[in-house]
Amino acid sequence: MNRAARGEVVNKQLLFFRCALVLTAGAALSVPTAARIPIIIDTDFVMPPSDDSMAVMLALQSPELEILGITTVAGNDSVERATSDALRLLEIANQPAIPVYQGADMPLVHTKSDFAVRQYGKWYSDDPPPPPPGGFARSLVENEPAVSFIVRAVLANPHQVTIVAIGPLTNIAAAIRAHPKFAALVKRLVIMGGAIALLPDGAGNITPNAEFNFWVDPEAAQVTLRSGIRIELSPLNVSRKSALTKAWYEKMVAIETPLTALLKSTLGRRFEKNPERSWYMYDQIAMASVVDSGLVTTQRLYVDVNIDHGISYGVSVGGRQIWPGAEGAQQMDVQYDLDWEGFIDMFVERIQRPLSAPTLVPAH
């Protein structure tokens, strides 16, 4: 498919989702009454050393969470690779029953540019996904599109489902647009995205002021942030309070499990090449904050995203009051500080645990 046609496909997909919702509205997706937090993970997943992979590992190893499904989106790489790699991680983690739903293969509006090609991230890629470590998973992606699943799960479990969005927000914006009651029925949306200049360490990481996830799909980020969903934002400010060093890595992989073996063969190469360098942790912090909200400190700010096609495209702006031009901005909790020791201790301990028991196939 040529890329010019893809914008049209997104619109057609939205129509399809509306139809699919009508057809599936009667299908129950029940949440057990146990105290576990039901979550959907929306991710531009890539195998380690990506932050998404380690965030999903943390979720899989955290009994406080119940993963209803993983939905994939183009971001770090193509959506096909996100899906293929996510399926394989679930197999390695002995959780093949957790369903994976494929989502958007392109941002809503943002198109490929020479700048995008030169920079980190291959959301525009048409390359077939490379085999993940150990080969492609035996389990298959679900037939239902990601947006249809997200909306169905939330409508079937009103005010119960937390969405942890750790990639570009294309699927989430499409879900908001697909059903008028969706936004009001989401319990909470935790987003890794944005950078807030008002707070310390608020520079961007793809352009001077824009963070990668928001920059890949600024229009989706704006729709999502303005939706009225209760949001907690985990921006670059809090990511920059982290520093994954070789010493922490070695502690993490000191106990042999299928997950630490995968980390040794992937993340380990980073530290072999650059033993002195430390790495920020992004999606892992967003996920950890769902498990234990006490690990992060937040401020309540109005946050909006710029969608003008100029030097500030995709830039998030946060303020304590509404400012001219930000009349659509909503208030949200913005993470800006981290209990680093508490976080990394928990992360290492969870990764080292014996694999969780396989999840039963969720009701559909």
Ligand SMILES: [Ca+2]
């Ligand atoms: Ca991500």
